[in-house]
Amino acid sequence: MNFVKAIVAAGLVAASTSAFAADITGAGATFPFPIYSKWADAYKKETGNGLNYQSIGSGGGIKQIQAKTVTFGATDAPLKAEQLEKDGLVQWPMVMGGIVPVVNLEGVKPGEMVLDGETLANIYLGKITKWDDAAIKKLNPNVKLPSDAIAVVRRSDGSGTTFNFTYYLSEASADWKSKVGSNTAVEWPVGVGAKGNEGVSGNIGQTKNSIGYVEYAYAKQNKLTYTGMINKAGKTVQPTVEAFQAAAGNADWAKAPGYYVILANQPGDKSWPMTAATFILMHKEPADKAASAEAIKFFKWSFEKGGKMAEELDYIPMPDSVVKLIEKTWSADIKS
């Protein structure tokens, strides 16, 4: 895959030389791109130091940081501790988002319906094909459900959202885990694929009796009918910032080597089951120590002052307890 690497690297070099030399360079996940660029903009105004972030996808971010062409990489799917150890990398969660199921059913209002992981998995497996299936009826005794076929919509492009969604389905359903599994792109048993969060929200908006999954921000901005979920603790929760943050707070970050925690299906009464963090990757012993220190300063600033900006864009800032852990990791693991 060397030539692909070379092409991407060449693109990055071209992009970075056009900016100021003092800029920090990063590349990776597309999901956090809006908030990273907003932070970078505010940070530049405040300190004069710029950040150049290329949203080339999580896989690209991992490849770039391994090839040492960037100061930091970003990924939606965290690397396992062994992998981090092998490449001499440090990893931590930077910001979170929620994934919500959305439906288009006549007369059903946002938050009115409720689903659980098993049912959602069975819909996406093609086992539940009608809206008035007994399993859905049982969860929603008070909702008038049509007897029409369920139009299943999913992402067609490889994405971190799909990774986290399929990871949750694997957690919730053994059948899903063995038949499909989790990845940025999987072998979907049923449904049509739409491009990007925009594509899925657009398709749900137009197609009657459809179901899909999008990042919370898209559901909110497009006023889509999201559903509540029954979480691991068996409680019904609605997608709110508190519920996303509860999932992050309840995750056992301290005991997870390399912060390898996927926030799907976390315990806790208030936890939203489809919460996802996006991660930063950096070298323990960076080749360019100055740039690395500069990047850490930026991340520190983002944790301290970026929370409100994140919320404005419907991202969820990491809870303070987690930030404290991360700051300890920086001083312990990254040499500068």
Place this chain on the structure above:
Amino acid sequence: MAVESEAGDIAAAAGPYDRARALSAFKLGDVTFYWITRLSAISVLLILGGIIISLVIGAWPAMKEYGFQFLVTKRWAPSADPPVLGALGPIYGTLVTSFIAMLIAIPVGLGIAIFLTELCPQWLRRPIGIAIELLAGIPSIIYGMWGFFVLGPFLAYTFQPFMIGLCANIPVLQDIFAGPPSYLSLFNASLILAIMVLPFITSISVDVFKTVPPVLKEAAYGVGCTTWEVVRSVVIPYTRVGVIGGIMLALGRALGETMAVTFIIGNSFRISSSIFAPGTTISAAIASEFQESDGLHQSSLILLGLLLFVLTFFVLAGARLMLMRLQAKAGK
């Protein structure tokens, strides 16, 4: 004196000596021109070779892993362990969408061209001509969005239910036009493709129709031919090669079109007998999954790209062969 000697020099220079120099200057110019043009032409081969080599290198891990099996495997499961990746779904989608697109675009495109050159009143010619050119200038992403927001819903509510109802009890057809109606389907993508390739067929046909010598047509009209007979027996046979060239260009575009198709085809790797079901094409599959892919998955996507390259090559080569046969026949 000085003037005279200078004049003498010029006179001497204007002798046979000068002629040789001028000739060699011409020759140098010719040689330089020859090499510049030759190098330009060769650069095409080099670029093409470079693309093929880099595709083969990128696709090598997938070729080694799957071999010929890649072509006949229906399953596309990048998350399976180990990943099972097969190209049959995208190949099927590419061929079917291109075929349907050509089925629609060829008669319509030729119809427009014939109308424009033979029947259209002068004042209507320019507006229609410009409209066709504009159709070619619309970026594919715009076609994609239009297909997604306007054409898709329209087809799903009107045309598709109608066809499904019409063919409900006819064998074979009931499988091809099977429900449920969908915004995103092979057929919708084909229709978008047909609109996109229309300008290729039309403008090239218009150009070649104009090359038919008026004498031929006038003679045909003179012996009492109708317009239809003139078009069928004079214009089309005279311009056959050019028209087929235009169709091939259009087919090339249809095979490779990415963005618009990705928006509206539904991106499903399954093969369904119904053209109202979602599908995918080679280019749409690559565009969708390349960014977040790695390892064998990425290599397989590059192998798909190589296949598209080969597929296009065979289509164009086939067209050449067909043209050569036609010409040989016409010669007899």
